[in-house]
Amino acid sequence: MALVVAENVEKSFAPRGVFARGKPVRAVASVDAQVARGEALGVVGESGSGKSTLGRLLLGLLDVTGGRVRFDGADLPKPGSAAWKTLRARMGIVFQDPFGSLDPRRSVGAQVGDGLAIHRGGAEPARIAALFERVGLDPLRMGAFPHEFSGGQRQRLGIARALATDPDFLVADEPVSALDVSIQAQVVKLLADLRRDLGLAMLFISHDLPVVRHLCDRVAVMYLGRVMEEGPVREVFARPLHPYTRALLSATPMLDPAKRATRILLPGDPPSPSDPPSGCVFRTRCSFAQAACAETVPALRAFGGPGQRVACIRAEEIS
Structure with a gap:
């Protein structure tokens, strides 16, 4: 339980401050x-x-x-x-x-x-x-x-x-x-x-x-206030499903050169939390993004290994 x-x-x-305005x-x-x-x-x-x-x-x-x-x-x-x-x-x-x-x-x-x-x-x-x-x-x-x-x-x-x-x-x-x-x-x-x-x-x-x-035991990967991927550490580290998780793991130092992943460099900086993108908040930095990614906020759903969940409408295509 x-x-x-x-x-x-x-x-x-x-917003804080004397002149605080905006969202x-x-x-x-x-x-x-x-x-x-x-x-x-x-x-x-x-x-x-x-x-x-x-x-x-x-x-x-x-x-x-x-x-x-x-x-x-x-x-x-x-x-x-x-x-x-x-x-x-x-x-x-x-x-x-x-x-x-x-x-x-x-x-x-x-x-x-x-x-x-x-x-x-x-x-x-x-x-x-x-x-x-x-x-x-x-x-x-x-x-x-x-x-x-x-x-x-x-x-x-x-x-x-x-x-x-x-x-x-x-x-x-x-x-x-x-x-x-x-x-x-x-x-x-x-x-x-x-x-x-x-x-x-x-x-x-x-x-x-x-x-x-x-x-x-488990890991949750957050981006701009949302969980992009979640699951047992062993599953997520062995087979990351979300493009953002892959980018994070590609930057992780590995002692064994044979296990080092190709570095994935994300373009730009994360958007402002006061003005997040529509749909998937990661789409503005995602190389797999399509028009549909701007229309729907992807829910965490079971996909991949046991206990693994991902918030990506294209997970089946890019996994």
Whole structure:
């Protein structure tokens, strides 16, 4: 049974600023997604594709413009409500920036224990020490401050803070992109171990496809607020069906030269989320686009391998 379910979820933001005019910015459009207990779903795509917004919608940190999000069978309460605050104890988030996500004026032990103080009425030192050990940090350093830790250690602190209330669901939003490559591998291994040991459901947002392949069970490929392709990692990486997925995978470094795909270069930049193309939002950069692609918004449909779905009306022709 799925723990987190998004049904036709949409999110638009109104223009901001004194002179703000024009159309709302559509960050997420008609997305269906789900994460089962103990499963890791990877979400990939270019910057501005809606990945982080989707993660915050699933956590209830943002209110949906349309559709609904369900957690453990019930609709998410309105953000900020008493019911939402109670439910938030079952969710955690690891941020991209291990430096900016910690308060430089407070000890790291106090910050790791914030969730316990909010949701459990107090942060016991023994519990905080156990969290430090869980993520590979010395509990004797609980009284230290963020500037005394390296980037990788700060991200471990962020993970410890996210785990403080024993969540069932964890959103990891680009958790290794700001780290050195050697440190990235250590943090990814930590997340994989935690997911296995704690049975966490995880939404892993990343630009790094090899990391997604290593860590996740399924992957959703987003472009301009929509899911272009979704399915088991093994199926999608072995036989990508959507032209956009193929382009992303063609840019992925491969150690074996025989397995390297011909690089597919997409023309231009993604269109503005405030003025997306009609029909398929990818058609303006797609070499397979035809007139019909401008007329119909393709729905995700079963095609290809087991559990694989693609939003492309020409999938049969180009696969």
